[in-house]
Amino acid sequence: MATQGTVTFNRDICKGCGLCVTACATHLLVLDESEINRKGYHPVMITDPARCNGCANCALMCPDQGITVTQDRIAREGVVRGGAVRERVAGRQLVHA
Numbered sequence: 001m002a003t004q005g006t007v008t009f010n011r012d013i014c015k016g017c018g019l020c021v022t023a024c025a026t027h028l029l030v031l032d033e034s035e036i037n038r039k040g041y042h043p044v045m046i047t048d049p050a051r052c053n054g055c056a057n058c059a060l061m062c063p064d065q066g067i068t069v070t071q072d073r074i075a076r077e078g079v080v081r082g083g084a085v086r087e088r089v090a091g092r093q094l095v096h097a
């Protein structure tokens with residue numbers, strides 16, 4: 001069974017320290033230089049959400065508890081017409097809030 005993560009950021013409290021960027025082994029996080037938040041920093045963003053595995057390393061590193069991670073267990077249920085694999089969410093858990 002595969003896992004898929006969903007990460008959300010409180011971009012208003014992010015201070016752009018980059019600790020979460022460094023912590024993501026999949027290199028999915030960057031500071032969003034197109035935006036400046038209320039505190040005057042470039043907040044973090046995720047570049048390719050579909051590749052997040054829900055490990056929560058980013059959330060553990062954030063000194064301001066600005067990241068929430070949930071993890072879905074994805075069940076693959078066989079090949080359907082056209083060769084695509086049917087998938088469904090078999091369970092969801094909050095990994096870090």
Ligand code: SF4
Nearest residue numbers: 024052053055056058
């Ligand atoms: S949960 Fe893991 S894979 Fe997803 S963005 Fe955070 S560190 Fe990267």
Ligand code: SF4
Nearest residue numbers: 014015017018020062
């Ligand atoms: S660790 Fe927290 S404060 Fe630092 S860049 Fe990431 S979300 Fe922002």
